[in-house]
Amino acid sequence: MELTGTITMAHGSGGEDSSILMRHIFGKRFANPTLDRLEDAAVLPPHNGQFSFVPSPLVVSTDSFVVTPMEFAGGDIGKLAVCGTVNDVLMMGGVPTYLTCGFILEEGLGLATIDRVAASMARAAKAAGVTIVAGDTKVIGRGGADAATGAGMFINTTGIGFLRESIASGEASAPGATGARAGDAVLVSGTLGDHHACILSARLGIENGITSDCAALNDVAGALYETGLGVHVHAMRDVTRGGLATVMNEIAEASVVTIELDENSIPVTGEVRAFCGIMGLDPLYMGNEGKMIAIVRGEDAEHALATMRRTEHGKGARIIGRVVGQGESAVIVKTRIGGTRKVSALRDEGLPRIC
Amino acid sequence: MEVCGTHTAGIFKSGIRSILPGTVRLISGPGCPVCVTSASYIDKCVEIACTPGFALVSFGDMLKVPGSEDADGMPVSMDRAKGFGARVELVYSPFDALDMAGREPETRFVVAAVGFETTAPAYALLMDEAESRGITNISLLTSLKSAIPAIEWVCDSSSVDGFLCPGHVSVITGSIAYEPLAGKYGKPFVVAGFEGSHLVDAICELVSMAAREGSAVVNRYTEAVTEEGNARARAIVDRYFERGEAVWRGLGPLADSGLYLRPRYSGFDAGSRGLVQSAPAPKGCLCTDVITGRIDPPECPAFGSSCTPDNARGPCMASAEGACGIWHANGGLR
Numbered sequence: 001m002e003l004t005g006t007i008t009m010a011h012g013s014g015g016e017d018s019s020i021l022m023r024h025i026f027g028k029r030f031a032n033p034t035l036d037r038l039e040d041a042a043v044l045p046p047h048n049g050q051f052s053f054v055p056s057p058l059v060v061s062t063d064s065f066v067v068t069p070m071e072f073a074g075g076d077i078g079k080l081a082v083c084g085t086v087n088d089v090l091m092m093g094g095v096p097t098y099l100t101c102g103f104i105l106e107e108g109l110g111l112a113t114i115d116r117v118a119a120s121m122a123r124a125a126k127a128a129g130v131t132i133v134a135g136d137t138k139v140i141g142r143g144g145a146d147a148a149t150g151a152g153m154f155i156n157t158t159g160i161g162f163l164r165e166s167i168a169s170g171e172a173s174a175p176g177a178t179g180a181r182a183g184d185a186v187l188v189s190g191t192l193g194d195h196h197a198c199i200l201s202a203r204l205g206i207e208n209g210i211t212s213d214c215a216a217l218n219d220v221a222g223a224l225y226e227t228g229l230g231v232h233v234h235a236m237r238d239v240t241r242g243g244l245a246t247v248m249n250e251i252a253e254a255s256v257v258t259i260e261l262d263e264n265s266i267p268v269t270g271e272v273r274a275f276c277g278i279m280g281l282d283p284l285y286m287g288n289e290g291k292m293i294a295i296v297r298g299e300d301a302e303h304a305l306a307t308m309r310r311t312e313h314g315k316g317a318r319i320i321g322r323v324v325g326q327g328e329s330a331v332i333v334k335t336r337i338g339g340t341r342k343v344s345a346l347r348d349e350g351l352p353r354i355c
Numbered sequence: 356m357e358v359c360g361t362h363t364a365g366i367f368k369s370g371i372r373s374i375l376p377g378t379v380r381l382i383s384g385p386g387c388p389v390c391v392t393s394a395s396y397i398d399k400c401v402e403i404a405c406t407p408g409f410a411l412v413s414f415g416d417m418l419k420v421p422g423s424e425d426a427d428g429m430p431v432s433m434d435r436a437k438g439f440g441a442r443v444e445l446v447y448s449p450f451d452a453l454d455m456a457g458r459e460p461e462t463r464f465v466v467a468a469v470g471f472e473t474t475a476p477a478y479a480l481l482m483d484e485a486e487s488r489g490i491t492n493i494s495l496l497t498s499l500k501s502a503i504p505a506i507e508w509v510c511d512s513s514s515v516d517g518f519l520c521p522g523h524v525s526v527i528t529g530s531i532a533y534e535p536l537a538g539k540y541g542k543p544f545v546v547a548g549f550e551g552s553h554l555v556d557a558i559c560e561l562v563s564m565a566a567r568e569g570s571a572v573v574n575r576y577t578e579a580v581t582e583e584g585n586a587r588a589r590a591i592v593d594r595y596f597e598r599g600e601a602v603w604r605g606l607g608p609l610a611d612s613g614l615y616l617r618p619r620y621s622g623f624d625a626g627s628r629g630l631v632q633s634a635p636a637p638k639g640c641l642c643t644d645v646i647t648g649r650i651d652p653p654e655c656p657a658f659g660s661s662c663t664p665d666n667a668r669g670p671c672m673a674s675a676e677g678a679c680g681i682w683h684a685n686g687g688l689r
Contacts (some may be wrong), residue, residue, distance in 0.1 A: 034511070203447075335368070335370040337370055337551040337555055339370020339376075340373045340375040341370040341373070344686065347664055347665065
């Protein structure tokens, strides 16, 4: 069937038009035995993969995506909705396995656009090793989602995973914001600010080569837990909204530690740095969608770095700082010229400025 | 004194204060255009935004700037007014207003044109473009100022030993603009860039000049600033704007420091000239003393307690380029 039409209120009626979305777009793109039953809920098959001997706890996360523009260099809202939720499950030590997705579609949105986004979601889900097992669509009237840029869509995804066997069995500790201790090393998987700079460029109509880093980080997070590696991971976080400065402050706060970052080691591409310079933005506060930080035991730092660098999404990994003290929550940056500054979490939204 | 708010931000960002000897004190000057905008200007913005059929177009950093206090003693800002139904459109570029005006011919779009020499040419170009496209439902509410008279005011009323001249302003004015001040007041003026290395270099130069009581203008930002500046930008500003008295928050009225649309373009003006009367500063706000370098932000009793970026009493806390906001974001550290 050629997908030439646009979303009408009828697509949200639950009748024949609704089933077109299911049969010709989502059902087709996300086809798998669980979803194909088209029941009211998915009965998840017993998890019979490599963790079958350990009754692993479930790791669950949910997130909603409202990005404008919906399609951008390096990804689209669908890929983002898969990767964002998958990464959240990964950061808590989970192995993402299932995904549900809810679509809110605006009247007037092209069916071909929805299909492109669905195809992109399917690709991202496959790459991240998750099966989309349940979903929902709703239609809202024109102007409800994104009046400024034409008809839009919102997506919510929920990710379900199983806690890694090594963590479930107590062999490795569970990563979390409270796990950082004095002496630990801070690693980042790659360059900062790419997604944020890409989206802002698109919104402002600025042409450049900046591409979103939107990606699922299964390989990087997984590598840190390889059996026999011996890396003690104390905390992991994906660097999303609020940027590195905000993530570091959250961890410093929760673990009651002082973290010192070395500005010289924090990776930012030349193009993103130049973009930030012109726009008056600080890469430390810019969001990514395919980068993470790991806080590991100090003596494991080089080993963890080499391991991360062997993965596709961790090629640009760097050691960017240390946890230097316990008992006080602070994030300090050693600047390029040898001074120090305190960085706080992002306040407000970064607003366009006068000068 | 670093005149420009972006310099203050750069100094903190590079951690320069942490490596300066105690004998050198850096004072944040009046060079944040948001901070010196009078409360009556904010009141006028709010009034326009609340008028049916009107939309106020503004950059984001103006939104939280407090105007006069309402009956409950709460300063009114555009941000608060939005909650009461005022129409405020946030833009990254003033030119976005042209597209909005084209899309909604029934609405009158008033652009809050705030800034120094750096920003004025953009508003002149906006007028030029509006004229050539025949767009008539757009106008400016200007609070455009020249930074030079404010530096002169500081020379007259404080004991600052030397000035880091604003890099962006100097791109337009040229370093020559500070020559009369250097001659008249016998003080050093160094034009500085914004990277850590630029700032350290310029501070070094300024300190050594001040130590030998040198009075000259030195340009240490030659990548962007020439002696003559950008004559084309000044010419288009001159075509649309003329000088007049402007009220600076904290400084009061300064002769010939404001830029106003010339009478033949008065149709594009949304009432900028009537705003000379500045409302009194909010109670407990010492922004005036901060802007003029009499105190550092943490010396204000309201700093960090009753005045925070989320609930700013004064403009220096509300603006990302304001001294108080920058000090607060950096944990109030030196």
